[in-house]
Amino acid sequence: MYKEILQTTKHREFPTPKLPWVMTQKWEHVLFIHWPVPKKILREHVPSILDIDTYDGKAWIGVLPFEVSDVRIRGLPRxxxxNSLLEVNVRTYVKYNGISGTYFFSLDANKLAIVLGARMLTLPYKNAAIKIKKSSHIEFLCKRRELKIDPAIFQASYKPLTKSYSNAIPGTLAHWLIERYRLWTIKGKTLYQGDIHHKPWSLSPVTAEIKRHTLINFLSESTCSSPPVVHYSLAQRALIWPLRKIGSICT
Structure with a gap:
């Protein structure tokens, strides 16, 4: 299975790392929610060492709720x-040295030990109470635990509209938003880089009701007031490489 994933690389912008991957996860019931955001507004929240990536002149912010299963370290049992958790990511799209990737504002998860471990690796994880209910549609509720008064909340209900799935076409907005294989994060004055790999995303049209989304309250309420662009994927197996230092931030 892993060999087949590693051999499927034509959809990538750049090669996979030469070093071995160290972790694998399965991501399930992934809802991609995206809003266009003025570049100058995001610039205030993204480290200056990273360039804001745009599509047709627009920057974008994404919220991704999903279920994580079959988490394992390479060569070790579950x-x-x-080996499972629920997660909500808030991210935007950036470039570094001409390579496109992702910058995370937050990653909420419902396993405290995983949150603390990820923080040690420089990722901005947050401890949250998260529930998912799967019936004729999917109900997802995330409430951040770190604020006792007015905690950040994400709540949505969503349902794929078809059982047919297809890959996003290169050059389209969906492909630009979703096919991302590198991330950057910053701790102190050090820039870290992480890499992932998986097969191209299989996507389905989806109907989604976003009931509350204060995880992005660092932006003004009017910034994301338009209807979002939404996509759904049933499942994706991912391979993950360790974060590594790649440079220092000059002040």
């Missing part, structure tokens, strides 16, 4: 209780 760890009971810690």
């Amino acid at each position: 760890i009971p209780f810690y």
Whole structure:
């Protein structure tokens, strides 16, 4: 299975890392929610060492709720209780040295040990109470635990409109938003880079009701007031490489 994933690379902008991957995860019931955002507004929240990436002159912010399963370190068996979790990512799209990737504002998860471990690796994880209910549609509720008064919340209901799935066409907005294989994060004055790999996303049209989304309250309410662009994927197996230092931020 992993060999087949590693051999499927034509959809990537750049090669996979030469070093071995260290972790694998399966991402399920992934809802991609995106709003266009003025570039100058995002610039205030993204480190200056990273260039804001745009599509037709627009920057974008994404919120991705999903279920994580079959988490395992390469060569090791699954760890009971810690091999699954629920997660919501808030991200935007950037470039560094001409390569496109992702910058995360936050990653909410419902396993405290995983949150603390990821923070040690420089990723901005947040401890949250998260629930998912799967019936004729999917109900997803995330409430951040770190604020006792007025905690950040994400709540949505969504349902794929078809059982047919297809890959996004290169050059389209969907492909630009979703096919991302590198991330950057900053701790102190150090820039870190992380890489992932998987097969192209299989996407389905989806109907989604976004009931509350205060995870992006660092932006003004009017910034994301338009209807979002939404996509759905049933499942994706991902391979993950360790974060590594790639430079220092000059002040």
